[in-house]
Amino acid sequence: MQRALRSFKTSSSRLRLGDGFTVVELATVILIAGVLLGVATLSFSEINRGVRISGATKQVEEAINRAKTSARQENVRTRIVIHSSSEPHPNTYEFYTNVPGEGGGWEMKPVDKSAGEEGVYREGEHVYVPVANGVMVEQGCSIDFQPMGTSLKATPGAVTLRVGHRTSTITVDEAGRITLQ
Helix, strand or coil: CHHHHHHHHHHHHHHHHHHCCCHHHHHHHHHHHHHHHHHHHHHHHHHHHHHHHHHHHHHHHHHHHHHHHHHHHHCCCEEEEEECCCCCCCCEEEEEEEEECCCCCEEEEEECCCCCCCCCEEECCEEEEECHHHCEEEECEEEEEEEECCEEEECCEEEEEEECCEEEEEEECCCCCEEEC
16 A cells, blocks of 8 residues: 555656646646636627727717718708618618709608718618618617708707617707717
8 A cells, every 4th residue: 555655646746747737737727718718708799899889889970970061061951861670771871862852842862972882782762871880770760950041950869779788879959969878
């Protein structure tokens, strides 16, 4: 028995000194590395969601600003319709402008006011621009901008975007001021 115990102690110390790490040390290092990797992955996912919602918020804000600027520059009523995820053209937006109608009046017609290569797709007269980064439009709305001399009147509205548990809300008041929340 003493010979077996001496043999175990010798082989254990030889394994430690001559061959590298023991199995317990190796398992501990692997466990710590796994925990650190899990925390890093969760942090990266949260950062990724934040970047995605931030980019989509800026995109929708710029689209609303484009509609507002168009109304002022062209001196006609302009509309932006932001479609929610539950509508027939989910997570998209489109622009309309007031044009002379056939009967002498005015009517709203879809127009292409997309900026560059936003991945637009067309269906008949309509030009739909998808919201970037796979972000869901939880609450859409329709906002009209009506120029009134040197001022502007807007139909108040709010758009809510969502990625995971992160949300962003863009609101427009009657004066056309845009607020991000």
